[in-house]
Amino acid sequence: MSTRWQQRGRDMLYPLAAAGLAFLMAAGVLAALGASPLQAYAALVKGAFGSRNALAETLVKATPLLLVGLGICIAFRGQVINIGGEGQMIVGALLATALGLAFPHWPGWVMIPLAMLVAMMGGAVWGGIPGVLKAYYNVNEILSTIMMNAIAVQLMNYLLRGPMIDPVQAQRASQIPQTAALAAAYRLPRWVPTRLHLGALLAVVLAVVVYFLLWRTGWGYRIRAVGHNPHAARYAGIPVKRYTVLALVLSGAFAGLAGMVQVYGVNYRMITDGSATGFTGGAGFNGIVAALLGQLHPLGTIPAAVLFGALLVGANAMQRAVQVPSALVTALNGLVVVFVVSSEYFRRRARKRRLLQQTAASAATAVAPSSPED
Amino acid sequence: MATPFSATPKVQSVVMRGIVKRFPGVVANDHVDFDVHQGEVHALLGENGAGKSTLMKILYGLYQPDEGEIQVNGRPVTFASPLDAIRCGIGMVHQHFMLVETLTVAENVALGLPSSRGFVTDLERVAARLRALGEQYGLPVDPHARVWQLSVGQQQRVEILKVLYRGASLLILDEPTAVLTPQEVEDLFRVIRQMVGRGHSVVFISHKLHEVLSISDRITVLRDGRKVGTVRAAATNKAELARWMVGREVTFRPEKAPVTPGPVRLAVEDVHARSDRGTPALVGVSLAVRGGEIVGLAGVSGNGQRELAEVIAGLRPPTQGRVRLLGRDVTAWPADARADLGLAYIPEERMRDGVILPFSVAENFILRDHFKPPFARRGILQPQAILAHSQALIRAYQIKTPGPETPVQHLSGGNIQKVVLARELARAPQVIVAAQPTRGLDIGATEYVHAQLLQQRAAGAAVLLISEDLDEILALADRIAVIYEGRIMDVLPAAEADPQRLGLLMAGVARATG
Ligand SMILES: Nc1ncnc2c1ncn2[C@@H]1O[C@H](COP(=O)(O)OP(=O)(O)O)[C@@H](O)[C@H]1O
Ligand SMILES: [Mg+2]
Numbered sequence: 069m070s071t072r073w074q075q076r077g078r079d080m081l082y083p084l085a086a087a088g089l090a091f092l093m094a095a096g097v098l099a100a101l102g103a104s105p106l107q108a109y110a111a112l113v114k115g116a117f118g119s120r121n122a123l124a125e126t127l128v129k130a131t132p133l134l135l136v137g138l139g140i141c142i143a144f145r146g147q148v149i150n151i152g153g154e155g156q157m158i159v160g161a162l163l164a165t166a167l168g169l170a171f172p173h174w175p176g177w178v179m180i181p182l183a184m185l186v187a188m189m190g191g192a193v194w195g196g197i198p199g200v201l202k203a204y205y206n207v208n209e210i211l212s213t214i215m216m217n218a219i220a221v222q223l224m225n226y227l228l229r230g231p232m233i234d235p236v237q238a239q240r241a242s243q244i245p246q247t248a249a250l251a252a253a254y255r256l257p258r259w260v261p262t263r264l265h266l267g268a269l270l271a272v273v274l275a276v277v278v279y280f281l282l283w284r285t286g287w288g289y290r291i292r293a294v295g296h297n298p299h300a301a302r303y304a305g306i307p308v309k310r311y312t313v314l315a316l317v318l319s320g321a322f323a324g325l326a327g328m329v330q331v332y333g334v335n336y337r338m339i340t341d342g343s344a345t346g347f348t349g350g351a352g353f354n355g356i357v358a359a360l361l362g363q364l365h366p367l368g369t370i371p372a373a374v375l376f377g378a379l380l381v382g383a384n385a386m387q388r389a390v391q392v393p394s395a396l397v398t399a400l401n402g403l404v405v406v407f408v409v410s411s412e413y414f415r416r417r418a419r420k421r422r423l424l425q426q427t428a429a430s431a432a433t434a435v436a437p438s439s440p441e442d
Numbered sequence: 443m444a445t446p447f448s449a450t451p452k453v454q455s456v457v458m459r460g461i462v463k464r465f466p467g468v469v470a471n472d473h474v475d476f477d478v479h480q481g482e483v484h485a486l487l488g489e490n491g492a493g494k495s496t497l498m499k500i501l502y503g504l505y506q507p508d509e510g511e512i513q514v515n516g517r518p519v520t521f522a523s524p525l526d527a528i529r530c531g532i533g534m535v536h537q538h539f540m541l542v543e544t545l546t547v548a549e550n551v552a553l554g555l556p557s558s559r560g561f562v563t564d565l566e567r568v569a570a571r572l573r574a575l576g577e578q579y580g581l582p583v584d585p586h587a588r589v590w591q592l593s594v595g596q597q598q599r600v601e602i603l604k605v606l607y608r609g610a611s612l613l614i615l616d617e618p619t620a621v622l623t624p625q626e627v628e629d630l631f632r633v634i635r636q637m638v639g640r641g642h643s644v645v646f647i648s649h650k651l652h653e654v655l656s657i658s659d660r661i662t663v664l665r666d667g668r669k670v671g672t673v674r675a676a677a678t679n680k681a682e683l684a685r686w687m688v689g690r691e692v693t694f695r696p697e698k699a700p701v702t703p704g705p706v707r708l709a710v711e712d713v714h715a716r717s718d719r720g721t722p723a724l725v726g727v728s729l730a731v732r733g734g735e736i737v738g739l740a741g742v743s744g745n746g747q748r749e750l751a752e753v754i755a756g757l758r759p760p761t762q763g764r765v766r767l768l769g770r771d772v773t774a775w776p777a778d779a780r781a782d783l784g785l786a787y788i789p790e791e792r793m794r795d796g797v798i799l800p801f802s803v804a805e806n807f808i809l810r811d812h813f814k815p816p817f818a819r820r821g822i823l824q825p826q827a828i829l830a831h832s833q834a835l836i837r838a839y840q841i842k843t844p845g846p847e848t849p850v851q852h853l854s855g856g857n858i859q860k861v862v863l864a865r866e867l868a869r870a871p872q873v874i875v876a877a878q879p880t881r882g883l884d885i886g887a888t889e890y891v892h893a894q895l896l897q898q899r900a901a902g903a904a905v906l907l908i909s910e911d912l913d914e915i916l917a918l919a920d921r922i923a924v925i926y927e928g929r930i931m932d933v934l935p936a937a938e939a940d941p942q943r944l945g946l947l948m949a950g951v952a953r954a955t956g
Contacts, residue, residue, distance in 0.1 A: 283823075284822060284823050284825075285818075285821050285822055285823060286812045286813040286818045286821045286822075286823065287821060289805070289808075289812045289823065290812070292801075293798055293801070293809070296798045296799070296800050296801065297794070297797075297798045297799065299791075299794045299795050300794070300795055300796065300797060300798045300809065301798075302757060302777070302795075303755075303757065303777065303787070303789060303795045303796065303809075304777070304778065304781075304809045304810050305756075305776055305777040305778020305779070305781060305810070306778075
């Protein structure tokens, strides 16, 4: 057992060191701008973790990243590249919001699970369409999921400016595209006085569920088999096309749930500025990065999502403290992404070397502990 | 000057003495002596993992020996890198080619060479010299062709030309025939003879006995990192070399117990099918295999063997005709239903179709059964059952792996084939389709696969053995069918078959009448 955890530990070192390097580089830029990097990073850490409220905000920001990231783990393990998290979040949220607004008088314990289900179904359909197009008509899923994002944004803008607009806003000249507020009974429970809501806990539980799904069930086995080698999967009688669709359907479902959680847990209504990120906060894209940083492992995605959540929250504090351009915050974000993704190459190389040595040194029947990775 | 190395003097002799090379956990070379002199082909023979590549990588400067010395033309040398070896006139063609696929032949050759015109490499000069070299040695290659457009055989020529271009007169060829068709092997041997005729020397690495006997002057055998001996090719034979390689007597004709064939278990009736490119691949093939019988399907590869195997396995729908398994018409059945009825399929491209390389050995064992008890209950995998099953198979099939959790991609080719074999045979199949089951395997592993197939035959399974290797078919089959251009030319009882007659049928020379 111990060797397995030792290896896990070594594997984690690479992305962590990479993130450290990214921060080091940004420190250089900060210094060049005349700001003290130490002071800046102290502000960042304090802003992200310094108080109960800061920590809660970080986790609130991390929650949709984690939910989307879990779906990305499933899709990428099945070798489908889902760039449609934004659209899937939007469609999931639209359905859940419409349901909550249409039936405002049900008990919360009925509506909340139902809304989750409906949101997941919406995201699933939005992901499933590119899945079907890929599996049966050979349409590249990167392009089709991006197009589905565009369609979702138009749909959201139409609905939030028209049929679903808040009656109060409809009266006013401002016409902010937002819906009416949900019934108070439908709000996800909060850890008062912070904004940390039940969705965060749910996301962590789901991370364990996804881990279990991928490595401990026949369906997960098939998704990974199809992802690694569709030829061998076909040989074994696995319906490859159906599992390609399934990977995208599940991926979309998690993004849809992320959309619902933003509405029922954070804003209590659906609101946008006319762009996709106006509603999602970019979680549909950043969730991909979190999953990659978490090495496409559902449990690894948890700390990765928290790290990005912290960057988002702490960066504002840093900017205030040392007065640097806000673009630097975006740049720091980007640096972390580039470094971490590149570190994957070195991790693989080291791992391969290690396994070669192991193979060479092994006796015929030595029994290694079970490790479900890769 | 196109090449800075053309002034390199010819290698007259190379002597390696007492070479020791250790890797973590293995001694790859254990006090090995080896020598080559001008104008000879010296074969290095041994099973996979015997240390052949390691010894030659030391001579080529890729590895540094832990002990021992190397002399070139009587002078002791140390090679810090391949550049030093190249300077001494030593060149190596690796087991896995090292060409840049998107570049042209000439660009590949020029890559890494100092240029005559500063930064701009004079590709036309390189091309001209390549053509001249090609003519000289019978290695015609278009210098402006892009590497990805070339066949494997042509890519190998490029590798050899690259080495000659750099002025090598001692060429090390590491398992050059592993990737070639029999025709291409003949071409390669012609080239080797040309080179030797011009005063070059060649180290020829292989684990195939007949090749080694037919091309080399001397043969050195390695086993488990140690040198077993060196003999003149003329003074030895297959049996002795095999004994040296494997360390025990090897039976080229495995014992075949007499088995009375049972009822027909596999029947293919008037099957037509298309290839991936849509051309007709099978044209009315009919064939029956009984329980307790091995039917060998002989033929030059590409005559419909792959398509026939896939039609039987349920991976390629026939355009016409039926497939019957155990008397049932399974033509419309999917692959997994056929497997569950009792069909085992050992696919020709085992790395592509037979295993999922990043999956562990244990996961590959349940490739067909990951939804069936005891490995899964209600869709939930049962790690204990999977582990126990894996350990049992690893033991029973003597698979060399650090453990059941090791990714299959880290195993040797022979052990990967054992994983496939173990998985398929553990399901107690009644019909087995084995496509090129020993291609690329060494003697030990080949012998093992043959024994397993014979054991299945004795247990009453119907075996269709598809192979390009006539020796294999003659050794195992009870009846032999020959396929040519998608048609069965003839089916002969093994007793009436001989290589000449089969060879004619394989070449499409009409049905032998007599
Ligand atoms: N770079 C390496 N690192 C560790 N072990 C190696 C390395 N290269 C070869 N080996 C080991 O050394 C032994 C001999 O390998 P090799 O020379 O490639 O054999 P051959 O070419 O005869 O098949 C094998 O056990 C192999 O696993
Ligand atoms: Mg080798």
